[in-house]
Amino acid sequence: MKSSLSRRILYSLVALGFALGLAWAFRASLSVWVAQKVVGQRLATELKKELSDGLHVGLCGAGSPFPDDKRTGPCTLVVAGSKMFVFDAGNAATRNLGKMGVNHGQIDAIFLTHFHSDHLDGLGELLLQRWISTGNARPVPVYGPPGVQRVVAGLREVYAQDESYRVAHHGEAIVPSSGFGGEAHPFEVTAQRNLLIYQDGGVEVRAFAVDHAPVHPAVGYRISYQGRSVVLSGDTRPSEAVREQAQGVDLLVHEALSEPLVRIIGDAALKAGRPNVKKLMSDIVDYHSSPEQAAQVAQDAQVGYLLLSHIAPPLPIPGMDKAFLGNAEAIYKGPIRVGIDGDFVSLPAGSKEILVSKRF
Numbered sequence: 001m002k003s004s005l006s007r008r009i010l011y012s013l014v015a016l017g018f019a020l021g022l023a024w025a026f027r028a029s030l031s032v033w034v035a036q037k038v039v040g041q042r043l044a045t046e047l048k049k050e051l052s053d054g055l056h057v058g059l060c061g062a063g064s065p066f067p068d069d070k071r072t073g074p075c076t077l078v079v080a081g082s083k084m085f086v087f088d089a090g091n092a093a094t095r096n097l098g099k100m101g102v103n104h105g106q107i108d109a110i111f112l113t114h115f116h117s118d119h120l121d122g123l124g125e126l127l128l129q130r131w132i133s134t135g136n137a138r139p140v141p142v143y144g145p146p147g148v149q150r151v152v153a154g155l156r157e158v159y160a161q162d163e164s165y166r167v168a169h170h171g172e173a174i175v176p177s178s179g180f181g182g183e184a185h186p187f188e189v190t191a192q193r194n195l196l197i198y199q200d201g202g203v204e205v206r207a208f209a210v211d212h213a214p215v216h217p218a219v220g221y222r223i224s225y226q227g228r229s230v231v232l233s234g235d236t237r238p239s240e241a242v243r244e245q246a247q248g249v250d251l252l253v254h255e256a257l258s259e260p261l262v263r264i265i266g267d268a269a270l271k272a273g274r275p276n277v278k279k280l281m282s283d284i285v286d287y288h289s290s291p292e293q294a295a296q297v298a299q300d301a302q303v304g305y306l307l308l309s310h311i312a313p314p315l316p317i318p319g320m321d322k323a324f325l326g327n328a329e330a331i332y333k334g335p336i337r338v339g340i341d342g343d344f345v346s347l348p349a350g351s352k353e354i355l356v357s358k359r360f
């Protein structure tokens, strides 16, 4: 009995070894077969079609200028009914949107909160992919406070040579030159009241001024669709405007920076003989919000869910999320999450549900 069991195990191991050997021998053909499946699936994916009717918010970049394995430059995807928007385009925006299943050619509009480089260093790539992915004949609208015209015109110049190569190579029918670049839509807002800047397909996007001084202008956004709503704080120190605009929203995506953790970097920089970095670390604290301050805004505004984004500094060691939050969980009584790339929050139309998932 015992020996027959040992024999069966032996035969199984031999069979397994044989199968692995075969797979190894044919690994090149196997990898191509798998690649065909994956590429086919990826190209057939259409996020907008997959999602239920409602308001959906994804972090296509949950980080700040600090390098962090889980968090790239600031980027927030919003799908509302039939519309798809991107708010800010940090360094990995285009690639992360692809991982989420976004067909870049279907992006209806891009919105910028302000012109710090980390919020737009992925914009050139995004404009290019939006143009060539479906051969759009009209440039994508890029909304932002005054100054957005310079950004859009500058990128147009940077990419002008690339445009000529692509039109020459693929032809006007595939990449019509009329669709190259972006179309700037500047608007002016105050902190006192929000301004309706986009309205179509049942979706409203409102902007309001936030406090990121000395960075002027800097804005946050409120997006609503079918009774569901989200506020994006943009970069700001604790702001009365965010508190007001976020009253009762389902989701608040708020920036957050931990002063004690940033101080560790500053102190280490000083010890390492890098006073410049120490000064930068001291300066950045005063125009951002701590997790506790973001939690207080969320609590005062009675929001349904607080998703922290624009996370600074990096949190590479297990347990650091807890240190980052500090006392925030005691201040805000609702659910709170330290965002990472790929986070996805769905607010189905006609319900109160808040569904949290990962797109990658």
Ligand SMILES: [Zn+2]
Pocket: 114, 116, 212, 215, 235
């Ligand atoms: Zn900023």
Ligand SMILES: [Zn+2]
Pocket: 064, 065, 074, 116, 118, 119, 235, 310
């Ligand atoms: Zn920033």
